[in-house]
Amino acid sequence: MLEPTMSGSDCWWFELGGRQDTIGEDGNTALELRRLVLGVWDYIKNSGRFEADCYTLSWIGSIPGKRESRRMVTDYLLRGEDVLRGSNFEDGAFYGGWYLDVHPAGGMLDADAPNFVQTPVPVYPIPLRCLYNSQVENLLFAGRCIGTEREAFFSTRVMDTCALSGQAAAMLAAACAMWHTVPGQMTKAQVAQLRQQLLREDLFVPGLQADESANLAHEAKLTVTSVHDGRAGAPTGTMSLEEGGFVTFPGVDGTVLLSVTLHTPQTLCGTLYSAPLPNYLCPGKKIREYCWKLPAGHHKLPIQAQAGRFCTLVLEAAPDAELPLCQPLRTGFVCGKKEMPVCGEPMLEYETPESLYGAEQLVNGYIRPWGGANQWCAAPQDPEPCITMQWPQARELEQLRLYLDPELCAERPSSHAAQWQDSHKLTLYREMPAQLARDMIVEISLDGSSWEPVWEQKDNRKRLITVVLPKEQKVQALRIRFTRTWGPRPVGVFALHVV
Incomplete structure (x- = not known):
């Protein structure tokens, strides 16, 4: 159905050929598609429903985009x-x-x-x-x-x-x-x-851990200048639960406290799920159901999380209820609602402070979120976060690899989505990811005390950084100094690998 509220980006369903030989009848299919598209244009222009008197048809693609024509028979056919x-x-x-x-x-x-x-x-x-x-x-x-x-x-x-x-x-x-x-x-x-x-090479394979046996970072004393304590940032606003919503967070052994605000007394209900990766449309295994009978006011709802998994609480519609939001500073925390183009970070904290982003995450074998954030994150107040590795004996090092955070836990649409309906959008990239390391310096120490810079990068836009280290030098210590990110979030690093 073509409606006046639609934009050109909503007309992707101009399709034909599913019951035809799209290889042998390619030319005829293309001509028939053009005929149909021109018929739609005639309707838009002359039906009187679209205020299109001053519209001009500027372009029609000459080659149809094939969704399906050939699929090969391989040793395994994915089902x-x-x-x-x-x-x-x-x-x-x-x-x-x-x-x-x-x-x-x-x-x-x-x-x-x-x-x-x-x-x-x-x-x-x-x-x-x-x-x-x-x-x-x-x-x-x-x-x-x-x-x-x-x-x-x-x-x-x-x-x-x-x-x-x-x-x-x-x-x-x-x-x-x-x-x-x-x-x-x-x-x-x-x-x-x-x-x-x-x-x-930074190609994520779900559930697969890296073999760390050759990673010399395991032989070093690994220290960082600071660690994000996992606490929520400053309040930034609220999200209405009139149509329901979801909250996703890394699970731990213990109780999680979710902040909610009710303007009238009511019963707030939700279902908790768990999965290796958060996905509110397919949230995973059902853990338990909750119903909180609450008076009006501000509340912290206790939720029993599950360690080693991401937890997603799907909340039912609740008129006059809101989720307080906070400054986005933590990987793996997100909330939103159906057909909401922008996701936020919920005001949610653990009853007992948890070390979600400790230095040990750098060498746990995961290069991306899976069952947890798997990320070292610096404290927001650290002006120049630093990772240092010091070996008991000087070693010859060849290469350092850093796996940075370009906000992969947030889905991004096409950069041409400005004309889409809100129900088709997610958050647009209007700038570089705030927590991606922008400027950094790699330094080595031959004696464990004095430092020599061997590599520097400014205005970095990559998520995988490969640094070739000086040859034929025995290194006692190596450190990475992050001097600037692209925004107000602390730097996040998923993994480091040294050979």
Whole structure:
């Protein structure tokens, strides 16, 4: 249905070809699509419903964008149930997370069918076996033609997942060339080694921990100048619960206190879920239900969290109820509501202060949030946060890798989303992520007392930093000084790796 309130970005459902041979009949399909689009334009221009007297049609694409034409038969075909369950694979190499996004086969000609049906899914791994077929030894696939059954394809077809498949396929090809083998003949040990290399190159694989045996940071005394204490920041406003909402936070053993404000007495109800990664549309395993009968006023609601998981409390609609919000300073804390384009940080704290962001997170084997924030975060008041590693004996070091925080826990839409309806938006990037390290200096000490700068970066925009260290020098200590972030948040670092 075309409505006057729609913008051009709402017309993505101008589709055709699901019941046609989109390879053999490509030209005819393109012409028919153009005819249909011009018919829609005629309706917009002449129906009198759209105030379009002064509108001009400036452009129509000449090549239709194919959602589906070829899918290859590979050693494993990803299934819809794999996507819905987040199935684990021994050769999981990259990930997806888009809905099972089903469009009517007839496109615009299926007038009575909904434009789409979207089933939320968790973040799920995709195996290497979806990238090759052992019968054709040296042929790899990436993008929309990887090996999936049609139901799984509804999720894997999106560009972010296609890009990740390209990185995995490229590294698979490089590994096979180095080992003089082909994908279908790799040993289990080679597959495991390749997965570790994918992690080192910052390709997140759900649930996979890095092998830290070669990380020299484990042999060093690791210290930081400060640690964020996990407490909420200053109050910034409120979020209405008139239509309900959700609150997500890292789980711990103990009680979490959620601040709420009620303007009238009422019963506030919610359901608590847990999952390795937060996802309010697919919140995970149900833990318990809550109903608090409360008078008007400010309250701190006790919630029994679950350690080693992210917890999501889905709150039912509550008129005259609000969630107090705070300055966003903590990774893994987020709240919002259905069809809300902007998420906030809830005024939520642990009954007993928790070390969520200690230095130990830098070497716990996770390079991204999974079951927890997995991040060292400096205290907000620290003017120049610093990580220092000191070895018992001087070591020859080759390389330092830093895995920084570009706010990956917040979903971001296209930069061209200004014309979208609010229900299609999430928070737009209008500036660099506030907690991303902008300026930093790496220094070494040969004797453990005096420091020599060996690398400096200003206006950093990367999330993976690779520093080549001076050769043929035995280093007693190494430190990273963060002199500025891109905003008012303290610097966050997921992992560091030294070889």
